[in-house]
Amino acid sequence: MQYFLDVVLPIPLERLFTYRISAEEAAFMRPGMRVAVPFGKSKIYTALAYRTHQLAPEAYEAKEIYQILDETPLVNSYQLKHWEWIAKYYLCTLGEVLRSALPSAFLLESETLVLPNKDAEVDEMGLKDDEFLIFEALQHQSALKIGEISGIVDKKNVLPLVNRLVQKGVVLQKEELYEQYRPKLVRYVKLGEAYLDEDKLEALLKDLSRAPKQSQVVLSLFQLQAQNQKPIPVSNLEKESGGSRAVIKTLVDKGVLEEYHIRTDRVAQESASGSVEDIVLNSHQEKALESIRASFSDDKTTLLHGVTASGKTEVYFKLIQDCLNDGKQALYLLPEIALTSQLINRLRYFFGSKVSVYHSKYSIHERVEVWNNVLGKAEKAQIVIGARSALFLPYSDLGLIVVDEEHESSFKQFDPAPRYHARDAAIVLASLHGASCILGSATPSIESMDNAKKNKYGYASMNYRYGDVLMPDINLVDIKEATRKKKMKGHFSEKLHEAISETLEEGGQVILFQNRRGFAPIVECTTCGHSAQCPNCDVSLTYHQFRNQLRCHYCGYHMALQEACLACGSHTLDKKGFGTEQIQEELKELFPDAVVGRMDLDTTRGKYAYEKIITAFEQQETDILVGTQMVTKGLDFRNVSLVGIMNADTLLNFPDYRAHERSFQLLTQVAGRAGRTQKRGKVLIQTYNPYHQILQQVTTNDYAKMFAEQYYEREQFKYPPLVRIIKLTLKDKDFNKLNEASEWFATSLRNVLGSQILGPEYPPVARIRRDYLKNILIKMPKNQSIGQTKNSIKRIQKSFNAISKYKSVRLVYNVDHI
Numbered sequence: 001m002q003y004f005l006d007v008v009l010p011i012p013l014e015r016l017f018t019y020r021i022s023a024e025e026a027a028f029m030r031p032g033m034r035v036a037v038p039f040g041k042s043k044i045y046t047a048l049a050y051r052t053h054q055l056a057p058e059a060y061e062a063k064e065i066y067q068i069l070d071e072t073p074l075v076n077s078y079q080l081k082h083w084e085w086i087a088k089y090y091l092c093t094l095g096e097v098l099r100s101a102l103p104s105a106f107l108l109e110s111e112t113l114v115l116p117n118k119d120a121e122v123d124e125m126g127l128k129d130d131e132f133l134i135f136e137a138l139q140h141q142s143a144l145k146i147g148e149i150s151g152i153v154d155k156k157n158v159l160p161l162v163n164r165l166v167q168k169g170v171v172l173q174k175e176e177l178y179e180q181y182r183p184k185l186v187r188y189v190k191l192g193e194a195y196l197d198e199d200k201l202e203a204l205l206k207d208l209s210r211a212p213k214q215s216q217v218v219l220s221l222f223q224l225q226a227q228n229q230k231p232i233p234v235s236n237l238e239k240e241s242g243g244s245r246a247v248i249k250t251l252v253d254k255g256v257l258e259e260y261h262i263r264t265d266r267v268a269q270e271s272a273s274g275s276v277e278d279i280v281l282n283s284h285q286e287k288a289l290e291s292i293r294a295s296f297s298d299d300k301t302t303l304l305h306g307v308t309a310s311g312k313t314e315v316y317f318k319l320i321q322d323c324l325n326d327g328k329q330a331l332y333l334l335p336e337i338a339l340t341s342q343l344i345n346r347l348r349y350f351f352g353s354k355v356s357v358y359h360s361k362y363s364i365h366e367r368v369e370v371w372n373n374v375l376g377k378a379e380k381a382q383i384v385i386g387a388r389s390a391l392f393l394p395y396s397d398l399g400l401i402v403v404d405e406e407h408e409s410s411f412k413q414f415d416p417a418p419r420y421h422a423r424d425a426a427i428v429l430a431s432l433h434g435a436s437c438i439l440g441s442a443t444p445s446i447e448s449m450d451n452a453k454k455n456k457y458g459y460a461s462m463n464y465r466y467g468d469v470l471m472p473d474i475n476l477v478d479i480k481e482a483t484r485k486k487k488m489k490g491h492f493s494e495k496l497h498e499a500i501s502e503t504l505e506e507g508g509q510v511i512l513f514q515n516r517r518g519f520a521p522i523v524e525c526t527t528c529g530h531s532a533q534c535p536n537c538d539v540s541l542t543y544h545q546f547r548n549q550l551r552c553h554y555c556g557y558h559m560a561l562q563e564a565c566l567a568c569g570s571h572t573l574d575k576k577g578f579g580t581e582q583i584q585e586e587l588k589e590l591f592p593d594a595v596v597g598r599m600d601l602d603t604t605r606g607k608y609a610y611e612k613i614i615t616a617f618e619q620q621e622t623d624i625l626v627g628t629q630m631v632t633k634g635l636d637f638r639n640v641s642l643v644g645i646m647n648a649d650t651l652l653n654f655p656d657y658r659a660h661e662r663s664f665q666l667l668t669q670v671a672g673r674a675g676r677t678q679k680r681g682k683v684l685i686q687t688y689n690p691y692h693q694i695l696q697q698v699t700t701n702d703y704a705k706m707f708a709e710q711y712y713e714r715e716q717f718k719y720p721p722l723v724r725i726i727k728l729t730l731k732d733k734d735f736n737k738l739n740e741a742s743e744w745f746a747t748s749l750r751n752v753l754g755s756q757i758l759g760p761e762y763p764p765v766a767r768i769r770r771d772y773l774k775n776i777l778i779k780m781p782k783n784q785s786i787g788q789t790k791n792s793i794k795r796i797q798k799s800f801n802a803i804s805k806y807k808s809v810r811l812v813y814n815v816d817h818i
C-alpha cells in the first residue's frame with residue numbers, strides 16, 4: 001500500500017502539492033502538523049499537512065517528505081476552514097494565507113537567513129555537536145542560509161536543528177532585525193549611585209545650597225520616596241518640586257539623578273486590580289448592553305454605534321466578561337494604530353494575566369509564545385487583543401470577537417496577499433465558532449450601517465458622552481476669506497491662533513491635525529512649472545526640510561534639493577503645499593514658549609518613538625501635538641481642550657468614492673479627542689470650502705444625514721454597498737505589453753460579464769516602482785452569485801497564464817475594498 005500526503009506550501013501555488021509518506025508516517029500524521037519537504041531543484045520548505053490518501057499524483061512523481069516537524073497539530077481545523085474561505089473570497093492561494101498567518105519562526109525554509117544572536121550568553125557546553133558547529137560557523141560569518149547549514153552539518157533536513165537553535169536563543173532569523181516594538185515607555189528618576197552613600201549625600205546637599213532650585217528638586221525626590229512612591233516618574237518629580245525640566249536635566253547630567261525607562265505594557269500583571277462587575281454602566285450603556293445581548297441570542301453580528309467617549313470600551317468589557325463566564329476565548333480586534341498601551345493597560349486592569357497581546361511588530365518569540373498559549377487554550381491567552389493578524393491564531397473555542405473602530409480602512413490588508421478585510425474575515429471566523437461578534441464605532445462604515453438598517457446586523461446606539469461630558473463645539477474657519485483679508489499667519493488663521501493662545505494660557509493642551517495626503521510639500525519652478533519627478537513612479541517628489549531632500553513616498557527614492565530648476569535652470573523654486581514639519585516650524589515662531597511634539601511617519605520610525613511621543617504628551621511634557629492620521633485613533637488624553645484641523649480640503653478632494661465618508665469619519669474622530677473631561681472641548685476646522693455638505697455634517701454631528709447622502713450617491717454611481725466590486729490590477733515594466741495584456745483580459749471578461757466590466761484604465765498614480773499599472777473594475781449586482789463570478793474570473797486567468805508573452809504580467813485582485 002502506498003501513502004500520500006497533500007500539503008499547503010507557503011508559496012502562491014494554485015493547488016495542494018502531494019508527497020510520498022511511509023505507512024508509519026501516515027498513521028502518525030494529522031492535518032495541521034508541519035512537515036519539511038523538498039521543492040523545486042534544491043529548496044526546502046516548511047509545509048502544512050492537509051490530508052493523507054492513497055492516490056498517486058498523475059502529473060508528477062511524488063517525492064518523499066524529509067520529516068514531520070510537530071508531535072501534535074500546530075494549526076486546527078477552524079483555522080484551515082477560515083483560511084480556505086479567505087483564499088477563495090479574496091482570490092488568492094491558500095499558501096499565501098499560510099505565509100501570512102503563521103509567525104515566520106514556524107516557517108523556516110532553505111532561503112531563511114540565520115544570524116548569530118550577539119546579545120545571547122551561549123552556554124557552549126550545553127550545545128550538541130551539530131549545534132556547536134553552526135554556532136562556531138556564525139562566529140566567522142555574519143549570516144547563513146538554511147541551505148548552507150545543510151552543507152556544514154552534511155544533512156539534508158536541518159530545520160529541526162535550526163528550530164532548536166532559535167529556541168535556545170543562539171541564533172536569530174533575519175526578519176527579527178526589522179521588528180519594532182511599540183511599548184509604552186515611562187521615564188523615571190532615582191538618586192545617582194554615587195550618592196547612596198550618606199557622607200556623599202550630605203556633601204551634595206551642602207554643595208547645592210547655592211543652587212536652590214536644584215536642591216528643591218532633590219528634596220522633593222526624598223519626599224516622594226518617603227510617601228512610598230516607587231518608582232518615581234520624572235513628571236511627578238517635576239510637579240512636586242515645581243522645578244523645570246531643565247533643572248532636572250542639569251542634575252541628571254551631573255550624575256546626581258539617574259534617569260531610566262520602564263516598559264509598562266510588558267509588566268505582567270499577575271492578577272487583576274479591578275473587577276468588571278464593579279463597573280457601573282450609565283443608563284445608555286445599560287440599554288445598549290441589553291440590546292446587544294438580545295441580538296447575540298439571535299445569533300446576529302451587532303453594530304454598536306456610540307459617539308466618541310460614550311463608553312463603548314466599558315460595554316465591550318462587560319461582553320468579554322460574559323464570554324469568560326462561559327469559559328470561552330475572546331478576541332479584541334483593533335486597527336494597528338489604535339492598539340495603544342492605554343487600552344492594553346485598561347484591559348489588564350480588569351482581566352490581569354488573562355490578556356495576551358498579539359502584534360505583528362512584536363518579536364518572533366513573543367508571537368510564538370502567544371500562539372502556543374492560544375493553541376493550548378491556556379488561561380494566559382483567554383483574551384487576545386491584537387491587530388488584524390490576531391485573526392489567524394489557533395482558537396479552538398471562541399465565544400466573542402470585538403471589532404473596535406470597525407470603520408477603519410486600515411483593517412484592509414493591501415499588500416501582500418491575502419488582501420483581506422479583517423472585520424469581514426472576523427465575522428466569518430465568529431460564525432465558524434458559533435461565536436458572537438460586535439462591531440463598534442462612533443462613525444460606522446456605510447456598509448455596516450446598511451447591514452444594520454436591513455436587519456442583517458443587530459444595532460445598538462449611545463448618543464451621549466459618558467459622565468455628561470458635552471460633545472465638542474465644532475466650528476469652521478473660512479481660510480479663503482482670511483487669506484483675502486490678509487489675516488493668516490503662515491497657515492494659521494487668526495481664530496486658530498487666538499484659540500491656541502487661550503488654551504495654552506489656561507494650561508490646556510492642543511492637538512493639530514494635518515492630513516497625510518496634504519502632508520507633502522512639492523517644489524515647483526515658478527518660471528517653467530517643472531517639479532522634480534520620481535524616476536520610478538508617476539509622482540512628484542516631496543520636500544523634506546529636515547534632511548533637505550526630495551523624496552518619493554511610494555518607492556523611497558531620494559535626492560538632495562537642487563538650487564536651480566532641473567528643467568530650465570532658473571532659481572525661482574517655490575515650495576507648494578505644507579506638511580507637519582512646516583507647521584511645527586511656524587509654531588515655534590508663533591508660540592516660542594510652547595513645547596511642540598510631532599507625530600508622523602518620519603518621527604515614529606525608530607524603536608519606541610511612537611510611545612515616547614504619546615507618553616510625553618500624556619504626561620503633559622508637550623503642549624502642542626502636531627500629527628497626521630496617527631493622532632486620531634483611540635487615544636484618551638485628559639487635558640486636550642482644543643483640536644485644530646489645518647486644512648480639511650485635501651481630504652475631501654481625494655479621488656475615491658469613499659473620500660467623503662472617510663472625511664466625515666476622520667474629522668469626527670479627531671474632533672473626538674477634544675474635551676473628554678468636564679470642560680467642553682473646542683474644535684476648529686480650517687477650510688477653503690465651509691459650505692461643503694460633509695463639513696456641515698461634521699459640525700452638527702449629523703451621521704444620519706451623511707449616511708443618507710452618501711447612500712444616494714452610491715446608488716446613483718453604482719458603488720458598494722449597492723453593488724459588489726472587484727478591482728483587478730495588472731502590472732508590468734513594459735508599457736506596451738501591459739496595455740495589450742489588459743485589453744485581452746478586459747475583453748475576455750466582457751464576453752462573460754458584459755457591461756459589468758469597466759476599463760482598463762490607468763489609476764491616478766499609473767507607475768510605481770518602475771511598474772506600469774492598469775485597473776479593470778468588475779461591478780456586479782448584489783443578487784448575482786459571487787462564487788460563480790469568481791469562478792469565471794479564475795477560468796479567464798488560467799487562459800491568460802497560458803499565454804507565454806504575458807508571463808511577466810502580474811495580477812492583483814482586491815475584493816470589496818479597493
Ligand code: ADP
Pocket residue numbers: 279280281282285306307308309310311312313314466636
Ligand atoms: P469610547 O470608547 O466610546 O470612545 P471610552 O470607553 O473611552 O469611550 O469612555 C470614555 C471615558 O469615560 C473613559 O475615560 C472611561 O473610563 C469613562 N467611562 C465610560 N463608561 C464608564 C463607566 N461605566 N464607569 C466609569 N467610567 C466610565
Ligand code: ZN
Pocket residue numbers: 525526527528529530565566567568569570
Ligand atoms: Zn524651471
Ligand code: ZN
Pocket residue numbers: 534535536537552553554555556557769
Ligand atoms: Zn518612486
